[in-house]
Each structure stands twice: as structure tokens, then as C-alpha cells.
Amino acid sequence: MRQIPRWADVVLVPLISLLLAAICATLVILAIGQDPVEALNTMVTGALGSAYGWGYTLYYTTSFIFTGLAVTVAFHAGLFNIGGEGQAQLGGLGVALALLFVPWPHWTVALLGAIVASAAFGAVWAAIPGWLQAKRGSHIVITTIMFNYIAYSLIVWLLVDVLRPPGQAEPATARFAHGIPALSDIPGLNLVFTQGIPANISLFLALLACIGVWALLWRTPLGYEIRAFGKSEPAARYAGIRPVRTIMIAMALSGALAGMMSVNNVMGESGRLMQNASEGAGFIGIAVALMGRNHPFGVVLAALLFGFLYQGGAELGLWTSIPIELRIVIQGLVILFTGALDHMVRMMLSLVFSRRKVA
Amino acid sequence: MTGDTAIELRGISKAFGSVQANKDIHIRVAKGSIHGIIGENGAGKSTLMSILYGFYRADSGQILVDGRETPIPDSQAAIRAGIGMVFQHFKLVQNFTVLENVILGVEDGRLLRPSLAKARKELARLSKDYGLEVDPDAKIEDLSVGYQQRVEILKALYRQADILILDEPTGVLTPAEADHLFRILRGLREQGKTVILITHKLREIMDITDEVSVMRRGEMIASVVTRETSPPQLAELMVGRKVLLRVDKQPAQLGEVVLQANDLRVSHDGVERLKGVDLTIRRGEILGIAGVAGNGQSELMELLAGIVAGTGSARLLGRELDLSGHEDGRDRRHAGIGHVPEDRQHLGVIMDFAAWENVAFGYHREDAYRSGPFTDNAALKADTAAKMERFDVRPPLPNLAIKHFSGGNQQKIIVAREIERNPDLLLIGQPTRGVDIGAIEFIHKQIVALRDQGKAILLVSVELDEVMSLSDRVAVMFDGRIMGVRDAATTNERELGLLMAGVTETA
Numbered sequence: 032m033r034q035i036p037r038w039a040d041v042v043l044v045p046l047i048s049l050l051l052a053a054i055c056a057t058l059v060i061l062a063i064g065q066d067p068v069e070a071l072n073t074m075v076t077g078a079l080g081s082a083y084g085w086g087y088t089l090y091y092t093t094s095f096i097f098t099g100l101a102v103t104v105a106f107h108a109g110l111f112n113i114g115g116e117g118q119a120q121l122g123g124l125g126v127a128l129a130l131l132f133v134p135w136p137h138w139t140v141a142l143l144g145a146i147v148a149s150a151a152f153g154a155v156w157a158a159i160p161g162w163l164q165a166k167r168g169s170h171i172v173i174t175t176i177m178f179n180y181i182a183y184s185l186i187v188w189l190l191v192d193v194l195r196p197p198g199q200a201e202p203a204t205a206r207f208a209h210g211i212p213a214l215s216d217i218p219g220l221n222l223v224f225t226q227g228i229p230a231n232i233s234l235f236l237a238l239l240a241c242i243g244v245w246a247l248l249w250r251t252p253l254g255y256e257i258r259a260f261g262k263s264e265p266a267a268r269y270a271g272i273r274p275v276r277t278i279m280i281a282m283a284l285s286g287a288l289a290g291m292m293s294v295n296n297v298m299g300e301s302g303r304l305m306q307n308a309s310e311g312a313g314f315i316g317i318a319v320a321l322m323g324r325n326h327p328f329g330v331v332l333a334a335l336l337f338g339f340l341y342q343g344g345a346e347l348g349l350w351t352s353i354p355i356e357l358r359i360v361i362q363g364l365v366i367l368f369t370g371a372l373d374h375m376v377r378m379m380l381s382l383v384f385s386r387r388k389v390a
Numbered sequence: 391m392t393g394d395t396a397i398e399l400r401g402i403s404k405a406f407g408s409v410q411a412n413k414d415i416h417i418r419v420a421k422g423s424i425h426g427i428i429g430e431n432g433a434g435k436s437t438l439m440s441i442l443y444g445f446y447r448a449d450s451g452q453i454l455v456d457g458r459e460t461p462i463p464d465s466q467a468a469i470r471a472g473i474g475m476v477f478q479h480f481k482l483v484q485n486f487t488v489l490e491n492v493i494l495g496v497e498d499g500r501l502l503r504p505s506l507a508k509a510r511k512e513l514a515r516l517s518k519d520y521g522l523e524v525d526p527d528a529k530i531e532d533l534s535v536g537y538q539q540r541v542e543i544l545k546a547l548y549r550q551a552d553i554l555i556l557d558e559p560t561g562v563l564t565p566a567e568a569d570h571l572f573r574i575l576r577g578l579r580e581q582g583k584t585v586i587l588i589t590h591k592l593r594e595i596m597d598i599t600d601e602v603s604v605m606r607r608g609e610m611i612a613s614v615v616t617r618e619t620s621p622p623q624l625a626e627l628m629v630g631r632k633v634l635l636r637v638d639k640q641p642a643q644l645g646e647v648v649l650q651a652n653d654l655r656v657s658h659d660g661v662e663r664l665k666g667v668d669l670t671i672r673r674g675e676i677l678g679i680a681g682v683a684g685n686g687q688s689e690l691m692e693l694l695a696g697i698v699a700g701t702g703s704a705r706l707l708g709r710e711l712d713l714s715g716h717e718d719g720r721d722r723r724h725a726g727i728g729h730v731p732e733d734r735q736h737l738g739v740i741m742d743f744a745a746w747e748n749v750a751f752g753y754h755r756e757d758a759y760r761s762g763p764f765t766d767n768a769a770l771k772a773d774t775a776a777k778m779e780r781f782d783v784r785p786p787l788p789n790l791a792i793k794h795f796s797g798g799n800q801q802k803i804i805v806a807r808e809i810e811r812n813p814d815l816l817l818i819g820q821p822t823r824g825v826d827i828g829a830i831e832f833i834h835k836q837i838v839a840l841r842d843q844g845k846a847i848l849l850v851s852v853e854l855d856e857v858m859s860l861s862d863r864v865a866v867m868f869d870g871r872i873m874g875v876r877d878a879a880t881t882n883e884r885e886l887g888l889l890m891a892g893v894t895e896t897a
Contacts, residue, residue, distance in 0.1 A: 250764045252755045259751070262740045268697050269729070269737040270752035271720025 035381045041329075045322060047376050048368040049336075055368075056361045065353050077346025078339045084346070086214065086228025090300065092331075092338030093230065094119075094309075096237035097292035098316025099323055099330035100244050101285045105157075105171075106325045107248055108281030109261035114160060114175025115289040116313025117182030118153040122290025123297040124186060125152030127194065127304035130207040141209035145298045146236070146291060153290015154283040156182060161282030165275040171282075183307070190306060203305040211299050231299040240288060241327040247284075248327075257281050289313060315341075318362070321370035333369075340365060394421040395457060396553050396584040397442070397473075402451035404437055411437040413608045415451070419553075419601075424575060424585040426595040426616070429605030430628055430826035432796060435588050438605070439555055443475045444468040455553075474546025476556045480538050482530045488541050489513065489526040492548050509548065516547050521577045535682075536567035543574065554578065555586045560594060564682050565854060565887035572598050590827075592621040593855065604628055629828045639838045642862040645673025648815050648846035649694075649706055654713070656689040656700035664689040664700060665870035671815065671846040676837065678861025678878065679850045681890055686870035687850045688732055691819050694848070695729040696722040697737075707814060723752060728808035730801075732819030732850060738804045739792045746774040746788040749807050777806040782832065798829030805833055809840055816840060819850040834860060854883060854890075868892040 035044075057067040078088045098115040105112035112118075125148035135141035160174035190202040199205075213231045215224035224230070248254035260267040260277040268274065297308050315337055322336070323329030344358025368376075395418050402415040412434045419425045429435050440446045442453065444462040452459050455471045462468050468475070482491050489509055497505045513526050522540050530538060539559060546554055556575075560568040575585050575598060587599060595602050596616065603613040604627040611627050626632055649671045656664035664686045671677045679687050692698040699715030706725055711717065722729070731737035739748045750759050750770055759770050774788040781802040783795070792800055801821065808816060818837065822830040837860060841847055851857050857864055861878045866889035873889040 246764070250767070252760065252765055255747070255750070255754050255765060259740050259743070262742055263736070266737050266740055266751075269695070269719055269731055270754070271696070271718045271723065273718060 035377060035384050039380055039384065040377070041324070043380060044373055044376050045369060047380070048373050049365065051372075051376070052361070052364040052368040055364045059360055059364075060353065060357070063353070063357075065351070069351060070347060070353055070357075073346050073350050074339070074343030077350070078343035082224050083228060084342060086224050086230045087342040087345075088335070088338040089214065089230035089234055090228070090295065090338075091312075091341040092334045093234045093237045093295045094292045094312040095315050095319045095334035095337050096241065096331055097295070098289050098312050099319030099334050100237075100240055100316075100327060101153075101157075101289035101313075102316045102320035103323070103325045103327065103330055104244060104248070104257070104288060105281055105285040106320060107254075107261045108257045108277060109264070110161075110164070110171050110278065110281060110285075112157065112175055112282065112285045112289075113172055113317065114157060114178050114286070114313070115316045116309055116311065117175070117179035118156045118286040118289035119292045119309035119313045120179075120182040120186050120307075121156040121286075122149035122153040122293035123304050123308045124189065125149045125290060126293045126297045127204050127207075130209060130298065131194070131204060135209055138209040138211060141207075142211055142294070142298070145294050149290040149293045149297075150287035151290070153293075154287040157282045157286020157289070158279055161279050164282075165278040179313070186304075187306060190304065194304070201305075204303045206303050207298065209298075210302050211294070213299070229300040231295065233295040233299050236291070236294060238331070240291065241331055244288070245327040253280065289316065315362070318366040318370055321366070321373075336365070337362070395419065396421040396423075396455070397586075398454040398457075399438075399442075400452040400454065402438065402441060402448045402453070404441060404446060404448050410608050412441070412448070415610045417603050417610055417613060419584060419586060421456075421584055422579060422582045423600040424579055424587060424598055426599035426602040427586060427588045427605065428590060428592070428595055428602055428624060428628060430590065430828075432607075432826070433605040433628070434608040435605055436557065437608075439475070439557060439586070439588060442468065442555065443473060469549050469551070472550060472552040474543075474549060474551025474554045476539065476542040476546060476554065476559060478558045478561060480542050482538060482541060484531040485529060487527050487529055488524050488533075488544075491530060491541055492526075492545050496549060512548060513544060516544055519577075519581060520547070521574055522547075534567075535562045536564070536570065539563070539571065540574070551583075553584045553586065555588070557588045558590070559587070560589070560591065561852075562683065564890050565883055566891055568594075591855075592624055595624065596621060606630060625827055629826070631828070637834050637838060637859040639860075640842065642676075642841070643674045643844070645844055646707075647672050649704065649848070651694070651704040652702055654690065654693055654700060654702035654704065656686075656693050656698055658689075658698075663870055664693065666702070667867075667870075667872055669848070669865070669872075671848055673844045673846055674841055675863070676841050676847040676849055676861045678857035678864045679848070679867055680854055680857040680864050680886055681852070681867035683852045685867045687867055688819070689870075690867070691729070691732060691817050691848070691850055694722075694815075695719060695727065695731070695817055719752060720755075723811070723813075726814035728811055728813030728816040730804050730808050730816070730818040730821060732823075734797075734801060734804055734820075734823075739800060741793040742791060744789050745778070745783075745792050745795070745803055746771045748792045748803060749774045749777060749788075751807070753807070753811065777803070777810065781806040781836075796826070797824035798826045801825050801833060802829060805836055809836055813845065815846045815848065817848050817850075820853075821849065821851065822853070822856060823851075854886060858883070858886070866890055 060067040060070050078084045101115045102112055126145045129144045129148035130141060133144060135144055156178060160171050160178055163169040163174050164171045194204045195202055196205045211231050213228055214220050215226050215228055248258060256272045256277055260272050264274060292312060297304050319330055319333040319337055323333035340362055344361060347353045347357060348355025397419045399415055399417045402412055404412040415438060427435050441448045444465040444467050453462055460471050489506055492513060493505050493509045510526055517523050522544055524537055524540050559571060578585055599616045601613060602616050604611045604624060606628060647670055649669060651669040654664055654667040667690060681687055693700045693713060696717050696719045700713050702713060704711040704713060735741060739751060759766055771788045778786040783799050783802050821833050837847060849860055858878055863875055864878050864881060864886060865875045866873045866886055868890060869892060873894055
């Protein structure tokens with residue numbers, strides 16, 4: 032098949048995919064007897080039309096950057112980590128334990144402690160399937176999915192029977208002593224953002240993580256080994272790259288990134304650990320990584336898009352008679368077109384480009 | 391040469407995107423002749439034959455069969471026109487019998503039995519006429535490669551092919567099997583069939599063809615009568631400049647023992663593939679391993695390179711190598727072993743990586759390529775550019791992905807990477823497989839130069855010519871064992887050929 036120009040691959044393919052998803056979403060909205068223009072209007076205004084909306088959109092974006100990066104790192108090692116959800120839940124447990132049982136003197140040190148704990152818990156939770164894959168040949172897709180269920184059940188048990196303060200009816204931990212500043216608490220940004228938004232400084236942590244992942248993958252020998260292993264395991268063996276070590280490191284890094292998402296939602300937004308804190312962000316990370324072409328900077332853009340869809344979709348449920356479940360339909364369509372069907376778009380484009388060459 | 395023309399191509403052109411694979415090709419193949427088509431990799435031979443067999447459609451031009459214009463839109467049309475094709479990779483059902491494979495796709499009616507009976511009779515006749523004896527009830531998986539090839543030829547004849555195209559037919563055969571194939575082809579010619587032989591081996595062209603057409607960069611450069619040409623002339627036509635066909639080398643200056651290996655064994659899935667091999671290689675020596683592919687050469691190389699685990703003992707300059715799987719490729723590189731793998735695209739490079747990234751492959755943790763915790767990409771690219779200049783890699787673009795280089799240039803990059811590390815022992819497998827003639831000459835020179843610097847070289851190749859001309863000693867492998875070691879200067883093809891077939895008592 033003919034190659035298409037790089038700019039078209041990076042810019043045109045996602046845009047056309049999005050357009051197709053939008054067309055389908057329009058048809059769905061029409062089919063349930065609603066007004067697509069109103070829906071789009073509500074979504075854009077709700078997610079991007081106000082500082083308040085942005086406060087939510089960026090909050091979701093932060094989580095999606097972490098889980099998108101998690102999928103990206105594993106993907107470059109040739110591993111499909113579906114377990115971001117479970118790893119994020121375990122990361123939340125790490126945050127909770129660090130903040131509940133260590134008397135941190137100041138929120139800054141508490142933040143560092145939470146970062147380390149969330150990363151460590153997520154890393155361990157991903158490293159177990161990694162080990163099973165490397166040593167036992169158990170397929171990582173299957174094991175990481177199963178580990179999502181185990182994580183979910185483990186957290187529920189801990190919240191109900193172990194970590195729940197006496198007398199509290201709700202399965203959740205006590206409030207943490209330390210939180211982290213929201214974007215609206217930062218001098219300068221407080222002029223833009225209103226109080227009460229969930230977006231917090233872990234957005235900057237997420238952006239730092241992007242740069243870190245980029246540097247790791249493309250500027251260090253370890254990243255080189257991960258990418259080489261992901262492209263060809265026999266060739267990696269030839270080059271003396273150890274398969275078990277590479278799988279374990281890639282999965283641990285992936286899990287650590289997914290776990291760090293909990294700094295945003297558990298420490299930042301809710302201030303305590305609740306059931307199902309990650310709210311599916313681990314799965315969204317797969318779509319984000321796919322759409323972001325498994326590049327950290329692409330992940331940021333894709334995370335922003337999904338942040339918008341998430342927040343805009345919530346607004347739909349709030350302000351229109353369109354059911355909130357439509358948000359999932361729209362997300363599904365975006366994933367379908369940008370992830371599963373983007374090859375189709377690329378093929379169509381390559382026809383267009385090759386025809387132009389002939390003409 | 392008889393006067394009649396079996397096949398004629400007039401002005402055939404075919405482009406893939408911006409690549410012109412075939413440019414205005416004219417060729418006449420005389421009826422009842424063996425016609426060779428020779429050219430470097432990528433010269434357009436396979437494209438041309440695919441057009442003839444209906445896999446591709448030419449952008450322009452005509453195909454004439456028996457003097458009549460015959461469009462060939464698909465392979466069914468090619469078969470109807472009496473054209474048969476024997477591919478390099480056989481298209482046989484492994485667990486079917488010969489008979490079943492022959493009638494596959496041309497069964498008469500819905501019941502198998504009448505077809506089989508008819509085919510059995512026809513097969514017996516064909517076997518007798520052309521000297522193609524094959525047991526019709528043998529299963530393909532039980533047949534040797536040479537016999538499988540005969541089944542492919544029978545298939546084509548059964549479909550009443552008058553024109554038989556063979557694509558690199560000897561690549562998988564022992565010399566004896568190749569000789570037998572040539573006898574069969576001569577027999578076909580005597581019966582009035584026309585044979586088109588695609589190959590890059592000059593010796594085969596000289597041995598068997600009546601006429602030869604030379605392709606270069608998509609164009610038909612020349613069609614000559616084989617008797618009136620010579621290998622140097624053909625090589626020059628193929629490459630476009632004078633080529634040194636013989637490897638020019640001084641007698642070996644042997645030094646101390648570099649590799650002393652005893653009783654090397656490797657098993658895969660419970661099957662022993664390497665069955666107790668002993669080797670000694672000295673400084674300044676090239677030990678060549680000859681043999682048909684799949685007789686343990688790959689396992690031997692990979693065991694020494696630290697890719698697979700095995701048993702036995704191996705000492706490199708007196709230091710014991712750990713063969714149990716604890717040492718990997720990196721440890722071997724530290725120990726002083728360089729490795730140009732047999733399957734270069736599968737093992738030797740990452741095809742999607744740029745050339746400069748592949749120059750670091752296996753050496754990516756070396757200090758020269760690092761600054762602090764990061765890789766020193768600038769240093770790496772500079773090193774790659776320098777290697778590309780020294781090894782005449784074209785195009786000299788370090789940023790280009792290695793998959794966009796030709797086979798010869800990929801190999802030059804790998805050889806540059808492994809040789810310039812100054813290894814005490816270089817393992818080099820199929821150094822010139824899929825490499826064009828110009829690059830072959832260059833790579834051979836590099837190998838000899840390394841030997842003359844006092845390094846030890848273990849060479850594995852299925853090209854007997856290459857092993858014989860490069861090596862100082864030749865060891866022949868068959869079924870996981872070394873059948874014998876011969877002095878390259880005094881042995882001959884017949885002797886090695888017998889060893890390759892597993893026959894030890896040489897006359």
C-alpha cells in the first residue's frame with residue numbers, strides 16, 4: 032500500500048476519524064429524537080465554554096494522560112496492558128495508606144509520599160502479570176483483565192472491612208489530613224479558575240510524566256531496549272536484551288504511571304479513597320494511547336479530547352433530556368473510529384494521495 | 391535454436407508508485423530452449439515473471455504466446471496459455487500425498503476416485519517421459535526438498551504446461567539435487583518444452599541455459615547466446631561495472647587457537663538439533679561450514695552467540711563460555727564475539743528503526759554512545775555516517791529506516807557494526823544472502839581483511855561456492871553433526887556434496 036505523507040497521518044487521519052464519529056453520533060441523537068445541534072452546543076459550552084467547565088475537563092484530562100501513558104509504555108514493549116483500571120485502583124490504595132498512616136509534616140512532602148506510594152502499588156500490581164507473562168507465558172491481556180477484577184474486589188473488601196472508620200456507613204476511608212492545591216489555588220491561575228473545581232496541580236505532574244516517558248523511550252538505553260524488544264523479541268535476544276527483565280520493567284513502569292493517576296483523583300479530588308475511584312479511566316487510557324499514536328505528546332491531545340467528551344457528556348445528562356449514557360455511546364464511537372477503524376481512514380486517504388500523484 | 395518463439399514480451403512496463411519495476415521490456419524465448427533470466431536483487435526479474443503468470447498486470451505492453459497476443463489477467467489464464475510456474479517456496483499441502491497435490495484444483499467432477507485414477511496413469515506417463523520418478527502415494531512431508539520440487543514440476547506438467555518458469559530453483563538444493571534438477575530440465579527441453587530459469591547464480595546460467603537475458607534496474611540490458619558469453623561478462627552486465635568474482639586472498643597465517651569447542655549440543659522441543667559438534671578455529675583462519683540449510687548450522691551459531699542454550703564446552707582464548715543460557719548476547723560481545731546473523735532482517739536489525747539506531751543494536755549501552763543517563767544520539771549518528779562512508783552504504787542517510795535499504799546495504803551496515811568492534815571471533819551467517827553482486831565482492835573483502843588482521847572467523851553459508859572460495863578449511867554439517875573437515879584448497883564440490891548429503895566414505 033502506498034504511504035501517505037506524515038502530516039496527513041498525524042493530523043488528517045485523526046480529524047477525519049473524529050468527523051466520522053461525530054456524524055454517527057449525530058445519527059444516533061437524531062434516532063432517539065433529540066437535537067444534535069443542541070447536544071453539541073451543550074457539550075462545548077459545558078466542557079470548554081467556562082472556566083468551571085475547563086476545571087472539570089482538565090481534571091479528567093489529567094487522569095487520562097496518566098493511563099494513556101501507561102498503555103503507551105507497555106505498548107512500546109509489545110505488551111497490551113488492559114489492566115490500567117486495576118493498577119489505578121491499587122495506586123489509590125497506595126495513596127490512602129500513605130496519607131492515612133504516615134504523619135506528613137506538610138502537604139508537599141505528603142504529595143511526594145503519595146506519588147511514590149501510588150507508583151509503587153501500581154507498579155507491583157502490573158509487575159505480577161508481567162512476571163506471569165515473562166516466566167509462565169500467561170497472556171498479558173488475559174491476566175491484566177483478571178487483575179482488574181481482583182483489584183476491584185480487594186479494594187471493596189478493604190473499604191468495607193478494614194479501612195472504613197467505625198460508625199461510617201459508606202465504604203470509604205477517612206478523610207486525609209493533606210490535600211493538594213487545585214488550579215484555582217495557584218496565584219495567577221486563581222484569576223481564571225473559580226473555586227470548587229477538581230483540576231489540581233497533578234496536571235503538571237502528568238505533563239512532567241509525558242516528558243519523562245518521551246525521554247525514557249527515545250533518549251535512554253533502557254527505552255531503546257523496550258522499543259527494540261517490542262518490535263522483535265528474537266532480534267532483542269540477539270542484541271542481548273533480556274526478555275524477562277524488559278517485560279518486568281516495562282510493565283512496572285506502565286503500572287506506576289496508571290497508579291499515579293490516583294494522586295489526581297484520590298488525593299486531589301475526593302480526599303479519601305472510595306469505591307471505584309478510577310471510574311473507568313484505566314480503560315479510557317487504551318483509547319487515548321491508540322488515538323495519541325502511542326506518543327506521549329499525542330497522548331496529551333487525545334486525553335484532552337476525551338476529557339472534553341467526558342465533561343461535555345456529563346453536561347448533556349445535566350442540561351438536556353438526552354440520557355447521560357449517550358456519553359458512553361459517543362466515547363464508543365470515537366474509540367471505534369480513531370482506534371479500530373483508523374486503518375480504514377488511512378486506506379481511503381492513501382487512495383486520494385496516490386491519485387493526486389498520478390494526476 | 392529453433393525458429394519458433396514460445397513466448398514474446400513486447401514493451402512490458404510496470405510501476406509500483408514511483409518505482410519503475412519493469413521498463414519497456416522486450417524478450418523472445420525460443421520454443422524448446424532453456425532461457426535464463428539473470429539480474430541482481432530488485433532488478434525486476436520476479437515482477438516480470440509475476441506479470442507473465444498473471445499475478446500483476448503490466449501497465450503497458452503485450453504478451454505473445456506461440457505468436458498470438460494473449461492477455462494474462464490472472465494465473466488461470468496463464469495456465470490455459472500453457473504456462474506453469476515453480477515457485478521458490480513450494481505451494482504444496484504437506485499432509486497430502488503427491489497424487490492429491492497434483493490434482494488439487496483440477497479435479498474432474500465431484501468424486502475424487504475417478505480423478506485420482508486418471509491422474510495416477512497420467513503421472514506414471516509423465517514420470518517416465520521426463521525422468522521425474524516420484525512415489526505418487528508418498529506424503530509431501532516425508533519427501534526431501536528435491537523431491538518436493540519435482541512434485542511442483544509434475545503439477546505444472548499435469549496442467550499441460552508447455553512453458554515452465556522456475557524461480558531460483560536451486561536455492562534449497564544440495565549440489566547433487568541441483569544436478570538432478572538440471573538433468574530433468576534438459577529432458578524437458580528434449581521433449582520440446584520451454585524452460586525459463588530465473589536465478590542470480592552465474593554458474594547455473596552457464597551450465598544449462600541456451601540463451602540468457604540480463605536485467606538491471608528494471609530494464610532488459612541484453613539477451614545473449616550463452617555459448618558466446620562468459621561469467622565475467624554477465625556479471626559486468628548485471629552490475630554495470632567490472633566485478634571480481636574470485637575471492638582474492640593470501641594463504642592463511644595461523645596463530646593461537648581462538649575457539650576450542652567440544653561436544654556442542656542444542657535441543658529444541660525435545661529434538662536434538664546439534665548432536666555433538668567439535669570445532670577449533672585459530673587466529674587468521676576462516677572456518678567455513680557448508681551444508682544444506684537446517685542441518686544444525688543455525689543452532690551452532692546461535693549457541694556460540696549466546697542466543698540459545700545448550701551443552702558442551704567452548705573456550706574463547708582460553709576462557710570458558712557459559713553455554714547454559716546464563717550468558718546472553720551482550721556477554722558474548724564483551725567476551726569478544728561478533729555476530730552477523732544468518733537471518734539478518736529477523737535477528738540482526740529492527741526493521742522499523744533508523745539506520746543509526748541499528749548501528750547501536752547490541753552495543754547500545756556502550757560508553758561511546760552515551761552521555762550521562764541518555765543516549766548520545768549525535769555521536770551515534772556521526773558514527774553511522776562514518777560507517778556508511780567506509781562501507782559505501784547507499785543511500786548514506788543515517789536517519790532512513792533500515793527497511794528502506796536494499797538487502798546488500800542492510801548487510802553492509804550490520805557487517806560494519808560487527809567488524810568495527812574488532813571481535814576476536816566473528817560468527818557470520820549467510821553473509822551474502824539476498825545481497826547483490828557488487829556488495830558481495832565488498833563484503834567478502836571485508837571478511838578476508840578481518841582474517842588477515844589475525845581474527846578467527848566462523849562462516850556459515852548454504853552457497854557452496856562462497857564457502858569454498860572464502861574459507862581456509864571447510865567443515866560440512868549434516869543432521870546436526872560435522873561429517874568431515876576438508877582443506878578448502880584441495881577439496882572439491884563433489885566431495886563436499888557427498889558429505890552434505892550425509893555420505894561419509896569418500897572415494
